[in-house]
Amino acid sequence: MAARLGRPLVEVAGVPLPASTVDNWSQIHNFEAKPDDLLICTYPKSGTTWIQEIVDMIEQDGDEMKCQRSIIQLRHPFIEWAQPPQPSARNAxxxxxxYYHFQRMNKKLPDPGTWEEYFETFVNGKVAWGSWFDHVRGWWDMRDRYQVLFLFYEDIKRDPKQEIQKVMQFMGKNLEEAVLDKIVQQTSFEKMKENPLVNRSTVPKSHMDLTVSSFMRKGTVGDWKNYFTVAQNERFEEIYREKMKGTSICFCLEL
Structure with a gap:
């Protein structure tokens, strides 16, 4: 097996970040958004690519050809490497x-180790881009103070049309019903998994090894039950209660 290229994570303000992000930190720190900028703010593996493609299709009025102009990373670049925030959260x-499977195949990140080891890394907030609890709670607490549309991965799975309508309205767009239906169909997990412009199949194997795990793996709700032991689930619930104490946020854990 080829050696991994991943460099150790580097802490910035207490948050573990990939070295490539830290290299550009001054640029990120000094970034100033324009009034009409739209920021998609998701924790890793919480529907980032999904929301990017939905937003792009809405921006292009459902025109598939315009959405095929380049890979999604170029159409909606990450601020780390390069209208209001639009956070998206997925149950932890x-x-x-x-995230475990993503880190297994992503050679730019440290080896996650075994599932048991990764469980500890995750609940302690030592994964790339930091604590799920801090990210989700931080955006949830700001949702009413700023112009923020807070979405849940599980809600988009349950009723994609309703949630895409929310995004459309938030963006100030008014598309016909037929166009909305087209966007729902084109941004389904099955469609996107086949789409080389979003499924990362064009990324060099030296960066992402899709033979280890596909970038778009399952896209389901409840897969955690195939991994968590009873003891891990009990421990996680205890940590969740402590970290999210006093917040009204509620997640769906299965559909």
Whole structure:
């Protein structure tokens, strides 16, 4: 097996970050958004690519050809490497499982080790981009103070049309019903998994090894039950209660 290229994570203000992000930190720190900028703010493996593609299709009025102009990373670049925030959250258990497999195949990140080891890394907030609890709670607490549209991964899975309508309205767009239905169909997990412009199949194997795990793996709600032991679930619930104490946020854990 080829050696991993991943460099150790580097802490910035207490948050573990990939070295490539830290290299550009002054640029990130000094970034000033324009009034009409739209920021998609998701914790890793919580629907980032999904929301990017939904937003792009809305921006392009459902025109598939315009959405094929380049890979999603160029159409909606990450601020780390390069209108108001639009956070998207996914329940932490499924997020952890998905992130584990993502880190297994992503050679730019440290080796996650075994599932048991990764469980400890995740609940202690030592994964790349920091604590799920801090990220989700931070955005949830700001949702009423700023112009923020807070979305849940599980809600988009349950009723994609309703949630895409929310995004459309938030963006100030008014698309016809037929266009909305087209966007729902084109941004389904099945469609996107086949789409080389979003499924990372164009990324060099030296960066992402899709033979280890596909970038778009399952896209389901409840897969955590195939990984968490009873003891891990009990411990996680205890940590969750402590970290999220006093917040009104509520997640769906299975559909």
């Amino acid at each position: 258990k499924d997020c952890m499982v998905s």
